[in-house]
Amino acid sequence: MSVTYLEAIRAAQEKALREDPRVFIYGQDVGEFGGAFKATKNLAKLFPGRVFDSPISEDAIVGVAVGAAIEGMRPIVEMQYADFSTCGFNQIVNQAATLFYRTGVKCPIVIRMPSGGTAGAGPFHSQSMEAIYAHYPGLIIMTPGTVEDAYSMLLEAVQIEDPVLFFEHKFLYYHLKAPALPTEALPAGKARIARAGRDATIVTYSAMLHESLAAAEILLEDGYELEVLDLRTVKPLDTDSILASVARTGRLLVVSEAWPWGGVAAEVIARVASEGLELLDAPPARINALDTPIPYHPNLWAAHRPTAATIAQAARKLLEL
């Protein structure tokens, strides 16, 4: 028996619905149909009236979730694709994210954001938008890169009393498998050393975790041992674990599938530069997607995002400095 990343997300929602009568799921096609990716398959049947379709109205979907949360519910919103959350942007960053600070009333909503690229998905079904939302105060930004985290962090997200944006990576939905659902988990906000090493630190998250781990394997052939740190949540950002790892290795490469300008990679480097410059033996490096819309054709797409090969190349350059 094994569980995929997508099944873990579905299982977490089933558990949340079962254990907490305040939970409901709202989004496009999430009801009887079970969602565009089947992340809510059968849930409408199992929990009548609590898993239901919305109109194609991202602004209103989030607004509805906020109103329901104020009145004591625990809504889980499914954006069909994270890309479409731009149409609900205002409610996320101005309504949900400000509510507690303004009023002292909590806003426990979870917005699931099917994110990131897959071959052929093109400019509007591929985006990694975590940094845009992390920019705003009042939001927690989760970016699980493992089956275990997809499950445990989603369950934790439902319990957290602040708005959580849960960036689940579509590329991992079907490929990524674990032997079983986890029974215990690191809390949100803590990074995890996915692979220990002494020569350089790769800080990454979400699907790039796996490209980075593969890059570490490649460099092992050259005799380099890379440490790979999985951020798990990008906000809060576990700065202490990043600095601790850099203190051990002296070198930092940050890998993110998002665009480079003002992103998570930039933020990690800014923090290490301002708080741990003396820990570095070489200038910190980053590798991101290229600064164009995300191309449709698989050949272009594969060259647009970081891959094990390009990460290994960047790491080698860093190690040779």
Added chain:
Amino acid sequence: MASEAAADCSNPFLNKEVYLRAYRIMLQARILEEKLASLYRAGSIRGGVFLGKGQEALSVALGINLRRGDIYAPLIRDQAGRMAFGDTALDTLRTYLGSLLGSMRGRDGNIHRGRPAEGYYPMISHLGAMISVVAGALLARRFRGETGIVGATTIGDGGTSTGAFHEGLNVAAVEKLPLVLVVANNHYAYSTPNMRQFACRSLADRAAGYGVAVREVNGTSLDDCLHAIGAAVGDARAGKGPQMIVGELLRLVGHGEHDDFSYLDEKLKKSSLGRDCLAIAEERVISRGWATKDECQQWRKEFALEVDELAGKVLREPQPDPIVEDWCALSDKRFLDSPHCYKR
């Protein structure tokens, strides 16, 4: 006159008690807003001052038809509706003057005030955004099995052009929620006239497109507003789905106190829309024998005195202190993002 009063009393939405209460709240709101304007001119208020002069009848008619347990998300010109729902002159002054004791604690100001735990939702500035929030709140109440409650919100003619208005009203209609939406068509959105805002005959025509019941009302007449909004709230409470009311009126002040209203069309101003709803309501109160002119004068004096005293008190209240402020946007401190990184 007596016969007119008797006829009115047979109308469930128009009885002496309700009418007088509505009139007195309108008066109170007007006097409070006059005070806010003078505090603004005196430089005591940081930020803008946005008044509802001329819109009190429409506003109060909604607030007065709501009860404890309902949800109310007012907008910028709803001082009267707010007071009818239970907001106070004291909290209004505190929020405008930035008192730490106000409901917003200096974190937000002026019309952006509310107490969501009491069903009184503070608007965000983004027009149209409160409609779906109220819809969500009503959905939650439905989950809890509550019936007979309503959620009410308001919007201006300009706000009806937003995507959020469309999405919010559509969602409320799809879910058949007891939402009452009052549209105050004061013919301007800041300086933009209706003809640059929409191309349909009346904003009321839009309701049919959503499958929402609608009533058009003369917003300068407290009689009409109480009647139409009373009926709409009743229908929503009775489970007849979302209700829209479009009130035609003018604001009798600029967009905010900084605005000289130079764009106001003289013809509109002189038309019946330009009449002062408070003066009309007062005439009715007096002509129906529900109060004398002297009594109205007396109330005016009492409210003015009360507001002056409150303002004096609030001006002496503590303001927020940046040293004591917790600077924390999350309720769960475990998830604060490495605060040491941001320390100045």
